[in-house]
Amino acid sequence: MSLPSDFFGRMVFILQNYGPSFLAGAGKTMAIAIVGTLIGCVIGFAVGIIQTTPESKQDNLFKKILIKGIKFILNVYVEVFRGTPMMVQAMFIFYGSSALFGINMSIVFASYFIVSINTGAYMAETVRGGILSIDPGQTEGAKAIGMTHYQTMLNVIMPQALRNIMPQIGNNLIINIKDTCVLSVIGVVELFYATKGVAGAYYTYFEAFTITMIIYFVLTFTCSRILRHWEKKMDGPDSYDLATTDTLAYTSGMVKFPDPKEKEDK
Amino acid sequence: MAESNVLKIRHLSKTFGTNVVLRDIDFNVNAKDVTCIIGASGSGKSTLLRCINLLETPTTGEILYHDVDITDRKMNVPEYRTRVGMVFQNFNLFNNMTVLENCMVGQVKVLKKDKEEARKKAMMFLEKVGMAPYINAKPRQLSGGQKQRVAIARALAMEPEILLFDEPTSALDPQMVGEVLAVMRTLAKEGLTMIIVTHEMAFARDVSNHVVYMAGGVIEEEGAPADIFGNPQKNSTKEFLTRFMQG
Numbered sequence: 001m002s003l004p005s006d007f008f009g010r011m012v013f014i015l016q017n018y019g020p021s022f023l024a025g026a027g028k029t030m031a032i033a034i035v036g037t038l039i040g041c042v043i044g045f046a047v048g049i050i051q052t053t054p055e056s057k058q059d060n061l062f063k064k065i066l067i068k069g070i071k072f073i074l075n076v077y078v079e080v081f082r083g084t085p086m087m088v089q090a091m092f093i094f095y096g097s098s099a100l101f102g103i104n105m106s107i108v109f110a111s112y113f114i115v116s117i118n119t120g121a122y123m124a125e126t127v128r129g130g131i132l133s134i135d136p137g138q139t140e141g142a143k144a145i146g147m148t149h150y151q152t153m154l155n156v157i158m159p160q161a162l163r164n165i166m167p168q169i170g171n172n173l174i175i176n177i178k179d180t181c182v183l184s185v186i187g188v189v190e191l192f193y194a195t196k197g198v199a200g201a202y203y204t205y206f207e208a209f210t211i212t213m214i215i216y217f218v219l220t221f222t223c224s225r226i227l228r229h230w231e232k233k234m235d236g237p238d239s240y241d242l243a244t245t246d247t248l249a250y251t252s253g254m255v256k257f258p259d260p261k262e263k264e265d266k
Numbered sequence: 267m268a269e270s271n272v273l274k275i276r277h278l279s280k281t282f283g284t285n286v287v288l289r290d291i292d293f294n295v296n297a298k299d300v301t302c303i304i305g306a307s308g309s310g311k312s313t314l315l316r317c318i319n320l321l322e323t324p325t326t327g328e329i330l331y332h333d334v335d336i337t338d339r340k341m342n343v344p345e346y347r348t349r350v351g352m353v354f355q356n357f358n359l360f361n362n363m364t365v366l367e368n369c370m371v372g373q374v375k376v377l378k379k380d381k382e383e384a385r386k387k388a389m390m391f392l393e394k395v396g397m398a399p400y401i402n403a404k405p406r407q408l409s410g411g412q413k414q415r416v417a418i419a420r421a422l423a424m425e426p427e428i429l430l431f432d433e434p435t436s437a438l439d440p441q442m443v444g445e446v447l448a449v450m451r452t453l454a455k456e457g458l459t460m461i462i463v464t465h466e467m468a469f470a471r472d473v474s475n476h477v478v479y480m481a482g483g484v485i486e487e488e489g490a491p492a493d494i495f496g497n498p499q500k501n502s503t504k505e506f507l508t509r510f511m512q513g
C-alpha cells in the first residue's frame with residue numbers, strides 16, 4: 001500500500017482503511033457523552049432538589065441536623081468537581097480507586113462514572129438556578145390548593161424548571177461530546193484516541209484530524225439541532241382552540257369563523 | 267352561636283425582624299359571611315390573609331378553624347389549605363398547564379379524585395366563571411381578568427369552606443375588574459364564606475356583610491358595611507373613606 005500524494009487522496013485513503021476505527025471511536029464518544037449527560041442530569045436533579053428544600057419549622061431536631069449534613073456534603077461535592085479539571089479527576093479516580101480501595105474499574109466504567117459525576121456537579125447548580133428562577137407565586141398557588149412540597153415540586157416547579165434549563169442540558173451534552181477526549185489519558189478508545197492511533201500509523205496527522213474535526217462538528221451540531229427541536233415541542237402550540245359551539249365566544253380567541261360559502265353551496 | 271364561628275382569630279401578631287406588621291388582631295368569621303378587609307397599603311391586610319392560610323407563620327396568637335388551632339405544630343397544613351382556599355393578586359396560575367389542567371390538578375393530586383370526576387367538576391366551575399370555552403388555553407394566552415376567573419375556578423374546584431381573596435382585582439384594568447367582581451358577587455349570593463382584602467370600596471359596601479378597617483397593623487374599626495361606610499366612629503376611618511369614596 002502506498003500513500004496518495006495529494007491531501008484529499010490521503011484523506012480518502014485513511015477513511016477507506018481506518019473508517020471503522022473512526023466510527024468505533026465516535027460511537028464510544030457519543031455513548032460516554034449521552035450516558036454521562038443523562039446520569040449527570042439525574043444526579044443534578046437530585047442534588048438541586050435537595051439543596052432547594054426549605055427548612056420546615058415542624059421538623060424535629062434530628063431531621064434538621066440530617067438535612068443540614070446532607071446539604072453540606074452535597075455542597076462539597078459540587079464545589080470539588082466543579083473546581084477541578086476533568087482530566088485530573090479521571091487520573092485521580094481511575095488510579096486512586098485501585099491504589100486506595102483496591103477497586104479495579106474497567107476503563108469504560110471509569111469514563112462513564114467520571115463524566116456522570118462531573119456533569120452532575122454542573123447540573124446541580126443549573127437545576128438549583130432553574131428552580132430558583134420560577135416565580136415564588138407558583139409555589140404559593142400550589143400550596144394554596146393543599147399541595148405538599150413534594151407535590152408542588154413534581155407537578156408545578158420541576159416541569160417549568162426543566163423547560164428553563166433545557167438549553168443548559170444541551171450545552172452540557174455538547175461540552176461532554178467534546179470533553180470526553182480528555183479521557184484518553186486513562187486509555188479509553190474514544191474518537192480522539194482512535195484518531196491518534198490512525199494518524200500515527202502513516203504520520204498523517206493533519207488528514208486524520210481534519211476528518212475528526214468534521215466528525216466532532218457533525219455530532220455536536222446534530223445534537224444541538226435535535227435539542228432545539230425538543231425545546232420547541234415542549235413549548236406547545238402558540239394558539240389554542242376554543243372548546244365551544246357558542247358563536248358568541250368567537251369574538252375572542254383564535255379560532256376560525258365558519259366559512260359562509262360552505263352553506264351557500266348546499 | 268359559637269358553632270357558627272368558622273374562623274376565630276385571637277391575639278394574632280406578626281413581626282418581620284423588628285418590624286411589627288400585625289398587632290393583636292381579633293376577629294371572627296361566621297359561616298356564609300362575606301368579610302371585606304379594607305385599609306391603606308401596608309396596613310397589614312394581606313399579611314393577615316396570608317397568616318390565615320399559613321403562607322406566613324403568625325408570630326404569636328391563635329387561629330381557630332372550627333375551634334382547632336391551626337398554628338399548632340401538629341396541624342396538617344396541606345389538608346387545612348384544601349378547605350381554606352386562596353385567590354391571589356397575581357393569579358399564580360400554573361404556567362405549565364392548560365386552564366382545564368389548572369382546575370383539575372388539585373382535585374387529582376391532592377384530593378385523589380379520579381380524572382373524569384375532576385374534569386366534570388372543573389368544567390362546572392369554569393362554566394360558572396365564564397371560562398369554559400378556554401379550557402385548552404395556557405395562562406400566558408389569557409388576559410388578566412380571564413386569568414383571575416380561572417384562578418377563582420381553580421380554588422372553587424377544591425370545594426373549600428372558606429375562600430380568601432388577596433386583592434383579586436388590583437392588577438386589572440377597570441373592565442376586567444368588572445368581570446371578576448361579577449363572579450365574586452355570584453359566589454357571595456350563593457353563600458360561600460369569603461374573606462376579601464380589597465380596595466374596591468363600592469364592592470365592600472354592597473356585597474359584604476362585615477367590614478374590617480385596618481391601619482398600622484391593628485383593626486381600627488369593624489362592623490356592618492352600613493355602619494362603617496355610613497357612620498364611621500373613628501377619625502382615621504372617616505379620613506380613609508372620604509379619600510376613597512371621592513375617587
